[in-house]
Amino acid sequence: MSQRVNIKILHKMKLKNVFLIVAISVATSLLSVWGYGTWLHKESATIQNDGKVPVNYAGFFDKDAPSGIPDFTAAATSATPAVVHIKTKIKGSTVSSKSRNPFGDMFGDDDPFFQFFGGPRSYSIPDQQASGSGVIMSADGYIITNNHVVDGASDINITLSNRKSYKGTVVGTDPNTDLAVLKIDASNLPYMMLGNSDDVKLGQWVMAVGYPLNLDVTVTAGIVSAKARSIGINKSDRAIESFIQTDAAVNPGNSGGPLVNDDGEVVGVNSFIIRGGDNLGFALPVSYLREALQLYLPNKGQPSTRCHSCDYLVTPANIDSQKYCPNCGTEVKLPTMPEKEVEPVGVAKAVEEILKELGKDVKLAREGQNTWSVKEGSAKIKISYNPENYFIAGDAYLCQLPADPSQIKPLYQYLLQENYKMNGLVLSCVKQNIVLSSIVYDLDMTKESGMETFRHLFKKADVYDDLLKTEYGCVGRLEE
Secondary structure (H helix, E strand, O other): OHHHHHHHHHHHHHHHHHHHHHHHHHHHHHHHHHHHHHHHHHHHHHHOOOOOOOHHHOOOOOOOOOOOOOOOHHHHHHHHHHEEEEEEEEOOEEEEEOOOOOOHHHHOOOOHHHHHHHOOEEEEEOOEEEEEEEEEOOOOOEEEEEHHHHOOOOEEEEEOOOOOEEEOEEEEEEOOOOEEEEEOOOOOOOOOOEOOHHHOOOOOEEEEEEOHHHOOOEEEEEEEEEEEEOOOOOOOOOOOOOEEEEOOOOOOOOOOOEEEOOOOOEEEEEEEEOOOOOOOEEEEEHHHHHHHHHHHHHHOOOOEEEOOOOOOEEOOOOOEOOOEOOOOOOEOOOOOOOOOOOOOOHHHHHHHHHHHHOOOOHHHHEEEOOEEEEEEOOEEEEEEEEOOOOEEEEEEEEEEOOOOHHHHHHHHHHHHHHHHHOOOOEEEEEOOEEEEEEEEEHHHOOHHHHHHHHHHHHHHHHHHHHHHHHHHOOEOOOOO
16 A cells, blocks of 8 residues: 555655646746847947938938939920920942962963952942930030941931921041030020039939930930940040949930939930930930130031040141141041032922922931932921933822721721822822822923922821821831
8 A cells, every 4th residue: 555655655756757848948948049139239339329310321311312204394494495306317438358369370360261260359338227326415406426427428418307408518527535516507595504423413413315226206215224334335545434233224216315213403415325224324424524615615517526635626727738636646537517419400490499499408308319308297208300200200208098997998098089189199008108299391391390290299297197197097117
């Protein structure tokens, strides 16, 4: 009996020990967790003290600091009238390649067998066209753009935001900064104010203005991604590369246009993009533009170029032997002033006299030998004379076919009905374009009859272009 009691007591003591061990373990765990949390809080407090702001965040929480995206409405309204569209033409040329006659030592390089099979060959490079943007810098028609926009151009056409066009002349170049100064014969023009590129900060919002991809004036916004960026793209001898990098959408055609702050001031000249990059645009800081203008202004009105070797301003008055910098002897090239144009004769003269009487600028209308292009409202009219068949053709390119297929049949029916009613004009479809055409035999055309024919074509072109877009959903043509 006593043995059973002892066993029972011993069993109860073991259970008490087990419960005690479990209780101690739980208490120890809780105490460890609490202690670690307290230590971690104290440790983190020594890394970042509560209530204290790092020096580099000074002003970040300032109540007066700008917040959100700025409103560029006023800046865009001020800038766009002073940004121009620049279209250039580079004359074609003929290039000869001469390969060496392997039998020249025996038969001479004039061997007729070699001349027939492997002699010198000529390759024709056709006329090339390009476009860019520019900024009007003064009310009397001085414009800043990139040098690469106008380099080698034989013809420069400058169109303002109000669609008025002028012939442009290069009067100053600076290859090292890739800047050029142009001049148009105009007055009372809107122009832009220059800001301070030294005040531009990383993350600051800016606006790019220009004519990308031959579209009308376009405004995009982004931030300053980097400053003093060098990308090795300007290959001039002493190229200056310290670009403002921005993620504002910049495309081919934006070159020469302004980078603008929210006060509407020019802080840079958009110059380059990286093809294949995502929103990587680079603008020359306006500080370099100020320097170039200060150098050029004393010689305003005469062609000049900044020597790419020593930065000396070369003018017609100081150029050495018509081709060398007087300061360092480097060969330079002055901008060429436009030569007096050859006056047209015969039918071409008659066509230009008619266009002039109808209020068109014949110099801007000329597109080549015996070809002209003018605008009437939103329609573009191309005029050409073929001396081989003696016909003068006027083709007014109106809008394009509607995107809605259900509108095609009603449109065709309308065009056929109009053709049945019209006399001397015909509507047709050339690919996606709707064209209104007129043909005149040169011997039948007098100045009076020619004026009546073209006046009728111009008037009908403008009317049809608006009507087809309104009534049949035709699509307006993009500017070429």
